[in-house]
Amino acid sequence: MKLQKIIDTLEAVTLDSTTNTGLEVGWACATDLMSEVLYYAHENSLLLTGLVKPQVIRTAEIADIRVVVFTRGKEPDTETISLAKRKGITLLVTPLSLFTASGRLFSAGLQCCPYT
Amino acid sequence: MDHTRKIDGRFNLVGGDFTNAGEASTQLKKILQLRGVKDSYIRRASIATFEAEMNVIIYTPAGILRYDVDDESIKITVEDMGPGIEDIDLAMQEGYSTAPEWVREMGWGAGMGLPNMKKNSDVFRIDSAPGEGTTVKMIIYLNKGEQS
Ligand SMILES: Nc1ncnc2c1ncn2[C@@H]1O[C@H](COP(=O)(O)OP(=O)(O)OP(=O)(O)O)[C@@H](O)[C@H]1O
Numbered sequence: 281m282k283l284q285k286i287i288d289t290l291e292a293v294t295l296d297s298t299t300n301t302g303l304e305v306g307w308a309c310a311t312d313l314m315s316e317v318l319y320y321a322h323e324n325s326l327l328l329t330g331l332v333k334p335q336v337i338r339t340a341e342i343a344d345i346r347v348v349v350f351t352r353g354k355e356p357d358t359e360t361i362s363l364a365k366r367k368g369i370t371l372l373v374t375p376l377s378l379f380t381a382s383g384r385l386f387s388a389g390l391q392c393c394p395y396t
Numbered sequence: 397m398d399h400t401r402k403i404d405g406r407f408n409l410v411g412g413d414f415t416n417a418g419e420a421s422t423q424l425k426k427i428l429q430l431r432g433v434k435d436s437y438i439r440r441a442s443i444a445t446f447e448a449e450m451n452v453i454i455y456t457p458a459g460i461l462r463y464d465v466d467d468e469s470i471k472i473t474v475e476d477m478g479p480g481i482e483d484i485d486l487a488m489q490e491g492y493s494t495a496p497e498w499v500r501e502m503g504w505g506a507g508m509g510l511p512n513m514k515k516n517s518d519v520f521r522i523d524s525a526p527g528e529g530t531t532v533k534m535i536i537y538l539n540k541g542e543q544s
């Protein structure tokens with residue numbers, strides 16, 4: 281799914297004007313547990329989380345995740361934003377809850393990372 | 397890229413240092429990328445190393461991460477000066493965690509770290525005893541034919 285469609289579906293805002301909205305996202309993973317991300321997420325997937333911490337960016341980088349969506353309108357601090365920028369990770373903020381955001385993306389055709 | 401040269405090195409890990417948590421694994425990832433190791437191996441090595449690094453930062457005062465890379469494999473050893481693990485079989489179970497609340501607030505404590513290290517390495521060994529620290533050894537074999 282194209283990043284632009286994800287932004288529209290989630291009524292999200294991007295935190296960087298240089299975002300590549302044509303980026304293709306393969307799967308999604310929704311959790312606040314970093315080891316779950318590292319265990320289940322595939323590269324090129326999207327992470328939906330309510331956890332707004334630099335830890336999330338570090339984890340995304342290690343797992344080759346290019347896009348992180350923060351739910352319930354939680355804005356990351358400047359440290360988290362600048363870390364993401366340095367690592368080339370796109371950050372989105374959606375006003376929706378983790379449950380609703382996941383439901384919308386699932387209905388729009390985005391699937392959970394398959395277990396390998 | 398010269399694949400025949402052996403490279404090794406080490407990083408010192410400081411317990412409780414959450415600001416730099418993950419830096420050693422991130423740097424190792426860059427080293428492997430520069431060497432031209434195939435992405436899928438780099439990803440497995442990075443995930444396994446990051447989980448081991450986080451455990452040192454969360455549960456121990458200090459540790460050392462060593463890496464050894466040659467044509468055949470990536471070898472990672474993470475040794476710490478922490479309290480050790482009483483029941484290794486229990487610690488290895490998915491979902492088992494003693495992480496306190498403040499660690500869970502940072503997104504850790506799923507009890508998936510050790511299982512994740514095992515999942516991503518070809519050889520996984522953990523040695524630990526109460527009062528004697530913990531040593532995790534991991535090997536990822538590189539399939540030469542597939543290396544990009
Ligand atoms: N280096 C270590 N020193 C002392 N205890 C450890 C160490 N590594 C792991 N443990 C113990 O083993 C348990 C399980 O570790 P594991 O990494 O699998 O899960 P976790 O760290 O609790 O959560 P997660 O890794 O999913 O964030 C820990 O909660 C801790 O009690």
Ligand SMILES: [Mg+2]
Pocket residue numbers: 447450451505508509510
């Ligand atoms: Mg752990």
